[in-house]
Amino acid sequence: MNRINHIEKTGVVNGINFDGRFKVKRWPAVAVVALGYFAEYPESDEEDPEPELVADESRIVVVMVGDDKRHVVDASDLTEIPEEGYCPSCGQIGCGHGR
Numbered sequence: 001m002n003r004i005n006h007i008e009k010t011g012v013v014n015g016i017n018f019d020g021r022f023k024v025k026r027w028p029a030v031a032v033v034a035l036g037y038f039a040e041y042p043e044s045d046e047e048d049p050e051p052e053l054v055a056d057e058s059r060i061v062v063v064m065v066g067d068d069k070r071h072v073v074d075a076s077d078l079t080e081i082p083e084e085g086y087c088p089s090c091g092q093i094g095c096g097h098g099r
């Protein structure tokens, strides 16, 4: 099982608007939603058999608009885009659906 964990964020945190929509450097034509910080469980040991998730604030968990598959991207690769800057029906940037 390869589930991507995240610590959910809302509002603007460290300059990232988690309520907004973003463009990712490696997918320039697709709008994504930022869910929160990528997070991992540290190694468990006898003292702490159930460690809590630890956030990696340099990495953000995103899903493409209209999709639910999670991806991990560098925070520096995200560019916020305006509400009207992407297509609400397919999530593409500049597709021109319904215009």
Ligand SMILES: [Zn+2]
Binding pocket: 087, 088, 089, 090, 091, 092, 095, 096, 097
């Ligand atoms: Zn479209």
